[in-house]
Amino acid sequence: MKATALTTALLAALFTQAGAFSLDLTGLGLAGTPVSQATPMIIAVAGYGNVRFTMYPGETGVVGTAYTDDSIEIAPSETIVVDFLGDPVKDVVFDFIGVSSGEGVAPNDVNPNQSTVTLVAFTPSANGAGLEEVRFVLVPEPGAAALGLLGLFGLLRRRR
Numbered sequence: 001m002k003a004t005a006l007t008t009a010l011l012a013a014l015f016t017q018a019g020a021f022s023l024d025l026t027g028l029g030l031a032g033t034p035v036s037q038a039t040p041m042i043i044a045v046a047g048y049g050n051v052r053f054t055m056y057p058g059e060t061g062v063v064g065t066a067y068t069d070d071s072i073e074i075a076p077s078e079t080i081v082v083d084f085l086g087d088p089v090k091d092v093v094f095d096f097i098g099v100s101s102g103e104g105v106a107p108n109d110v111n112p113n114q115s116t117v118t119l120v121a122f123t124p125s126a127n128g129a130g131l132e133e134v135r136f137v138l139v140p141e142p143g144a145a146a147l148g149l150l151g152l153f154g155l156l157r158r159r160r
Contacts (some may be wrong), residue, residue, distance in 0.1 A: 035063065052082070061080055074130075089139050090135060100127065106123070
């Protein structure tokens, strides 16, 4: 019975981490790349698909080094839009740099699609900010979860 519990715990850990992704702009060699609605920046995330970065109409950001090695720099009151073009995602975390004490970067438009985030927009306050990293998790497909439970049930039943 102890072996079954250990196997179950290991399988749960595998399924939990299987769909986690991190997109770190540092070191991608994108410094100087403009980001706007007319010139979106699309980055391929291995194992996931594409993530698109754009700005609201009339606004332009740039991948620069003012805050860190590489981040999408946006001025106060500008908005960066992040679209996840692959499978639906959840638990999205944005890491900004250059945000001083008392300042903040807050979402001003979140478009949920069946409990998944498909578009997130941020507007910095005070002196601006740089978007450095995006982390997210895939929404598990119901079929994959059902198949995993079926396999787990088979393992438990075989032990008896």
